[in-house]
Amino acid sequence: MSAAEVVFDYFEDHTRSADSVRHSRPVALGLLCFAIGGVSVFMAQAVLGKLAPFSFDLVSMVLMAIWQIAQGLAFTAMLHLVMEFEGIQGSAASLFALMGLADLVWALAVPLALVLRLVAPGSGWLATSAFILIGLLSLGYRARSIQDNYQVGAARAWITLFVPYVALVVAMLLVFTVAMVTMFKQFMQWIS
Numbered sequence: 001m002s003a004a005e006v007v008f009d010y011f012e013d014h015t016r017s018a019d020s021v022r023h024s025r026p027v028a029l030g031l032l033c034f035a036i037g038g039v040s041v042f043m044a045q046a047v048l049g050k051l052a053p054f055s056f057d058l059v060s061m062v063l064m065a066i067w068q069i070a071q072g073l074a075f076t077a078m079l080h081l082v083m084e085f086e087g088i089q090g091s092a093a094s095l096f097a098l099m100g101l102a103d104l105v106w107a108l109a110v111p112l113a114l115v116l117r118l119v120a121p122g123s124g125w126l127a128t129s130a131f132i133l134i135g136l137l138s139l140g141y142r143a144r145s146i147q148d149n150y151q152v153g154a155a156r157a158w159i160t161l162f163v164p165y166v167a168l169v170v171a172m173l174l175v176f177t178v179a180m181v182t183m184f185k186q187f188m189q190w191i192s
Helices: 003-012 014-026 025-049 059-084 092-119 124-150 156-192
Strands: none
Touching: 003 014, 003 025, 003 092, 014 092, 014 124, 025 059, 025 092, 059 092, 059 124, 059 156, 092 124, 124 156
16 A cells, blocks of 8 residues: 555554554654644744744754654654553554554644734734644544554553643653752752
């Protein structure tokens, strides 16, 4: 099955696509899809004029694509480890390819940004809403990818999907707490 057929099947007949991905493990397709997702987000932000920390150049676009690939690798690794700890068997390479296909939804951001730029040129809340909707759609496809790769139910897939996000929030809260305690100690030493 060609890469184009895998992509079309992912959105039309996800079980067939998942079977194909499980057998062939197209990691290169996952890399390409993550890169396309990153470039699409970059281009959509450029169209909307929201590239605050970056300039619109090739280096920034490549950095965004590399960031998206690295995030995809890390996220896939965490999800696979969670599933392995639970004793559920599946392939990390297949999950990476399926997660890349789920990230391909971000390609919708560019045409949507162009339409929003024409219809409502100064409406920031509309653009934010569009990005949130695309993000939620991507999350839905990621949960479905977990279901298809590990043959688990929807509830287990959604819970597993949010474990890395919860871990990240907890880690950030711990870092923030340590920083606040350190600042408080420094302040107490300074005033005494």
